[in-house]
Amino acid sequence: xxxxxxxxxxxxxxxxxxxxxxxxxxxxxxxxxxxxxxxxxxxxxxxxxxxxxxxxxxxxxxxxxxxxxxxxxxxxxxxxxxxxxxxxxxxxxxxxxxxxxxxxxxxxxxxxxxxxxxxxxxxxxxxxxxxxxxxxxxxxx
Amino acid sequence: xxxxxxxxxxxxxxxxxxxxxxxxxxxxxxxxxxxxxxxxxxxxxxxxxxxxxxxxxxxxxxxxxxxxxxxxxxxxxxxxxxxxxxxxxxxxxxxxxxxxxxxxxxxxxxxxxxxxxxxxxxxxxxxxxxxxxxxxxxxxx
Amino acid sequence: xxxxxxxxxxxxxxxxxxxxxxxxxxxxxxxxxxxxxxxxxxxxxxxxxxxxxxxxxxxxxxxxxxxxxxxxxxxxxxxxxxxxxxxxxxxxxxxxxxxxxxxxxxxxxxxxxxxxxxxxxxxxxxxxxxxxxxxxxxxxx
Amino acid sequence: xxxxxxxxxxxxxxxxxxxxxxxxxxxxxxxxxxxxxxxxxxxxxxxxxxxxxxxxxxxxxxxxxxxxxxxxxxxxxxxxxxxxxxxxxxxxxxxxxxxxxxxxxxxxxxxxxxxxxxxxxxxxxxxxxxxxxxxxxxxxx
Numbered sequence: 367x368x369x370x371x372x373x374x375x376x377x378x379x380x381x382x383x384x385x386x387x388x389x390x391x392x393x394x395x396x397x398x399x400x401x402x403x404x405x406x407x408x409x410x411x412x413x414x415x416x417x418x419x420x421x422x423x424x425x426x427x428x429x430x431x432x433x434x435x436x437x438x439x440x441x442x443x444x445x446x447x448x449x450x451x452x453x454x455x456x457x458x459x460x461x462x463x464x465x466x467x468x469x470x471x472x473x474x475x476x477x478x479x480x481x482x483x484x485x486x487x488x489x490x491x492x493x494x495x496x497x498x499x500x501x502x503x504x505x506x507x
Numbered sequence: 508x509x510x511x512x513x514x515x516x517x518x519x520x521x522x523x524x525x526x527x528x529x530x531x532x533x534x535x536x537x538x539x540x541x542x543x544x545x546x547x548x549x550x551x552x553x554x555x556x557x558x559x560x561x562x563x564x565x566x567x568x569x570x571x572x573x574x575x576x577x578x579x580x581x582x583x584x585x586x587x588x589x590x591x592x593x594x595x596x597x598x599x600x601x602x603x604x605x606x607x608x609x610x611x612x613x614x615x616x617x618x619x620x621x622x623x624x625x626x627x628x629x630x631x632x633x634x635x636x637x638x639x640x641x642x643x644x645x646x647x648x
Numbered sequence: 649x650x651x652x653x654x655x656x657x658x659x660x661x662x663x664x665x666x667x668x669x670x671x672x673x674x675x676x677x678x679x680x681x682x683x684x685x686x687x688x689x690x691x692x693x694x695x696x697x698x699x700x701x702x703x704x705x706x707x708x709x710x711x712x713x714x715x716x717x718x719x720x721x722x723x724x725x726x727x728x729x730x731x732x733x734x735x736x737x738x739x740x741x742x743x744x745x746x747x748x749x750x751x752x753x754x755x756x757x758x759x760x761x762x763x764x765x766x767x768x769x770x771x772x773x774x775x776x777x778x779x780x781x782x783x784x785x786x787x788x789x
Numbered sequence: 790x791x792x793x794x795x796x797x798x799x800x801x802x803x804x805x806x807x808x809x810x811x812x813x814x815x816x817x818x819x820x821x822x823x824x825x826x827x828x829x830x831x832x833x834x835x836x837x838x839x840x841x842x843x844x845x846x847x848x849x850x851x852x853x854x855x856x857x858x859x860x861x862x863x864x865x866x867x868x869x870x871x872x873x874x875x876x877x878x879x880x881x882x883x884x885x886x887x888x889x890x891x892x893x894x895x896x897x898x899x900x901x902x903x904x905x906x907x908x909x910x911x912x913x914x915x916x917x918x919x920x921x922x923x924x925x926x927x928x929x930x
Binding site: 659662663664666667668669672689690691692693694695699700701702704705706708709712724725726727728729731732735782789 | 840841842843865872873876
């Protein structure tokens with residue numbers, strides 16, 4: 367039987383950087399994905415918050431999976447932007463991304479990033495970006 | 508004697524996430540910074556390229572230092588966008604960021620990201636974003 | 649009695665460029681705004697679609713009003729990004745923006761842009777950006 | 790004889806919205822374009838500056854021409870972001886855009902926007918975005 371979440375988790379496990387950071391996939395369906403990441407000291411910046419680069423990584427990855435759920439597995443993020451709303455302090459990051467539109471080669475996705483602290487979620491960043499098939503638009507570089 | 512590069516390196520060393528990834532500062536002056544990062548397997552994604560999240564992290568951090576060089580050390584990235592141009596394959600990433608404008612609370616910066624392979628640099632991503640003083644615009648959240 | 653929509657309409661009417669394009673405000677409350685714009689030939693580009701610059705203008709303006717509804721009337725857009733999803737063909741554009749977070753000086757907002765054709769709305773662009781108080785962060789330029 | 794600037798000007802003249810606003814092309818070569826726009830009262834917002842929507846329009850259009858100079862004439866802007874640096878007050882806007890990379894279907898471009906006042910140019914906004922072939926990536930919408 368086709369288990370989309372299982373396939374997504376296997377793809378995520380193929381990314382050495384995702385393994386280094388420890389991200390997990392908790393939901394994956396056409397057009398939507400949820401990634402989570404346990405916060406630990408080595409993911410912080412100098413003020414004790416989660417480093418923006420960790421939030422960016424998680425947003426980028428969630429956008430790619432959301433787009434890839436419609437375009438296919440051979441995708442990369444072409445571009446995205448992220449706004450940080452609040453310092454991220456808590457036990458766990460949660461990234462929920464969805465595809466707003468998918469054409470043949472491009473998908474436009476959004477991602478909301480929450481930090482989970484004592485079982486309460488706070489929105490800490492929002493992202494928006496474009497996913498593209500690998501090897502077509504950019505692969506001739 | 509005031510050694511700006513030394514101060515920048517000490518700030519970078521205070522970021523656990525930057526230590527985890529291994530980034531280094533090779534230049535720091537008012538309005539400009541250069542960060543580098545040795546590529547290793549655990550920074551890759553599933554196709555063998557450097558993970559976009561690593562490029563994002565480095566861009567974000569370089570933008571912050573470029574803005575902070577004019578606004579002061581207590582800054583964070585408010586937002587940025589990044590376009591990935593080519594898959595990043597090589598031995599070392601180089602992020603060069605500069606501030607285009609700084610007001611009292613905000614600075615707008617750009618960053619070019621190169622990958623160094625066999626001593627030749629290739630532009631692999633470009634970023635643009637806004638740096639803001641910590642604790643003023645966003646710290647009342 | 650305080651009529652927020654009326655105040656918003658008066659502010660919009662003070663913008664010569666909004667008058668030139670013909671945008672209207674149909675809803676305005678704390679954190680949310682809706683702007684509409686009747687499509688006419690002179691707002692098109694060479695392929696017969698609404699020019700992206702018109703969508704950008706409307707997104708920018710809606711983001712500013714959404715942020716200004718929380719920060720106060722003396723605001724400007726610091727930055728935003730827009731993704732065009734589909735060519736905009738129809739009788740009317742509708743921009744719905746909301747503030748996701750507002751601090752003392754900055755607000756982060758999103759905007760969905762629809763085109764209305766034969767009474768059916770189609771999402772044609774999405775935007776995300778930062779609104780800032782005028783004369784503080786950027787006014788010392 | 791092939792006159793690229795002449796061809797660019799003819800394309801610009803086919804855009805009703807560009808005619809409404811009065812933009813002109815002063816340079817066009819592979820990977821680069823310059824657009825200008827005379828400032829007049831009806832392009833302003835309520836504080837007497839050029840409306841951000843006008844700067845956005847000009848940036849968007851310049852990005853498209855810069856990308857189209859490499860990808861061909863049937864292109865549209867897929868997405869871009871813009872940072873406003875300073876209020877634009879002066880006689881003329883100047884947008885200079887260049888393509889940083891072009892693949893088969895996508896080009897990544899940057900644009901610097903200046904305002905010309907008493908013969909001195911001031912940088913007032915910067916943009917970065919993605920240009921895509923029309924009818925391929927997004928045209929199947």
